[in-house]
Amino acid sequence: MQFEIDFNSDEALYLQLRNQIILGIAMDQFHEGESLPSVRSLADMIGINMHTVNKAYTALKQEGYVKVDRRKGAVIAVDADRAGTMDEIRRELQTVVAKSSCRNISREEIHLMVDELFEWMER
Amino acid sequence: MQFEIDFNSDEALYLQLRNQIILGIAMDQFHEGESLPSVRSLADMIGINMHTVNKAYTALKQEGYVKVDRRKGAVIAVDADRAGTMDEIRRELQTVVAKSSCRNISREEIHLMVDELFEWMER
DNA sequence: CCCCTGTTATATCCATCATATAACAGTAGG
DNA sequence: CCTACTGTTATATGATGGATATAACAGGGG
Numbered sequence: 624m625q626f627e628i629d630f631n632s633d634e635a636l637y638l639q640l641r642n643q644i645i646l647g648i649a650m651d652q653f654h655e656g657e658s659l660p661s662v663r664s665l666a667d668m669i670g671i672n673m674h675t676v677n678k679a680y681t682a683l684k685q686e687g688y689v690k691v692d693r694r695k696g697a698v699i700a701v702d703a704d705r706a707g708t709m710d711e712i713r714r715e716l717q718t719v720v721a722k723s724s725c726r727n728i729s730r731e732e733i734h735l736m737v738d739e740l741f742e743w744m745e746r
Numbered sequence: 747m748q749f750e751i752d753f754n755s756d757e758a759l760y761l762q763l764r765n766q767i768i769l770g771i772a773m774d775q776f777h778e779g780e781s782l783p784s785v786r787s788l789a790d791m792i793g794i795n796m797h798t799v800n801k802a803y804t805a806l807k808q809e810g811y812v813k814v815d816r817r818k819g820a821v822i823a824v825d826a827d828r829a830g831t832m833d834e835i836r837r838e839l840q841t842v843v844a845k846s847s848c849r850n851i852s853r854e855e856i857h858l859m860v861d862e863l864f865e866w867m868e869r
Numbered sequence: 870c871c872c873c874t875g876t877t878a879t880a881t882c883c884a885t886c887a888t889a890t891a892a893c894a895g896t897a898g899g
Numbered sequence: 900c901c902t903a904c905t906g907t908t909a910t911a912t913g914a915t916g917g918a919t920a921t922a923a924c925a926g927g928g929g
Contacts, residue, residue, distance in 0.1 A: 649847035720863040724772035726831045730864045740843040
């Protein structure tokens with residue numbers, strides 16, 4: 624997998640990286656038990672600092688997407704904490720739905736976008 | 747309308763305020779043509795700095811939710827730019843859907859949350 | 870004329886982001 | 900055994916953004 628980092632984005636580099644890895648897991652480009660590249664090699668590949676990659680990995684560990692093994696590095700291990708994720712998603716969706724409502728975007732249109740994204744990730 | 751600001755949140759104060767105002771518009775607590783409180787009075791009400799409120803208002807102006815009149819202050823005026831909002835929402839939904847997919851949260855469950863949020867806002 | 874409106878200009882303090890250099894402990898392989 | 904690689908930690912620096920404070924200006928209303 625290759626990572627696309629936008630250095631002009633206002634989103635922090637380590638968050639862009641974290642989100643892309645979550646996307647990679649969702650799209651089955653990373654499989655359970657598989658190791659992510661080492662912090663140093665990935666930093667070299669992308670052209671950013673080692674600590675920035677480490678920060679992304681630490682966040683992924685905190686959020687339950689990987690477990691870190693001293694030998695194998697960051698290993699994909701998604702824990703099944705649905706409750707916490709549901710609350711988190713509900714908060715994020717609230718703003719999305721509020722914006723939509725203001726602009727007369729219907730719930731059906733949101734549903735369509737969600738479906739398109741699910742299907743896009745499954746191939 | 748009363749605003750609930752969480753000073754311990756990692757989300758910036760001006761963004762919390764902006765989101766709550768968008769929510770207020772969506773929930774029809776602010777109506778088209780109505781004025782928001784002045785930057786100074788709202789700052790006093792919430793207990794934050796004038797410039798922080800001003801930053802929220804400026805963001806809302808930039809994003810097409812209010813127009814600023816020197817006399818009336820920030821007036822609710824939602825422009826109908828659906829295209830730009832759709833793109834923005836699609837980006838935000840991508841991360842949401844990726845997280846859901848990792849945790850085996852189905853598209854039906856997302857649809858349900860979206861519907862609940864729409865209904866909650868409409869009363 | 871005074872008060873309130875948004876707006877602008879500085880300045881300061883603090884947290885975060887991203888970088889750099891360095892060192893340490895554990896493991897795998899030659 | 901030694902080298903090379905892993906994550907981890909510590910420390911320092913510069914840049915940026917968030918939030919604050921004080922101040923001043925221009926315009927409209929009563």
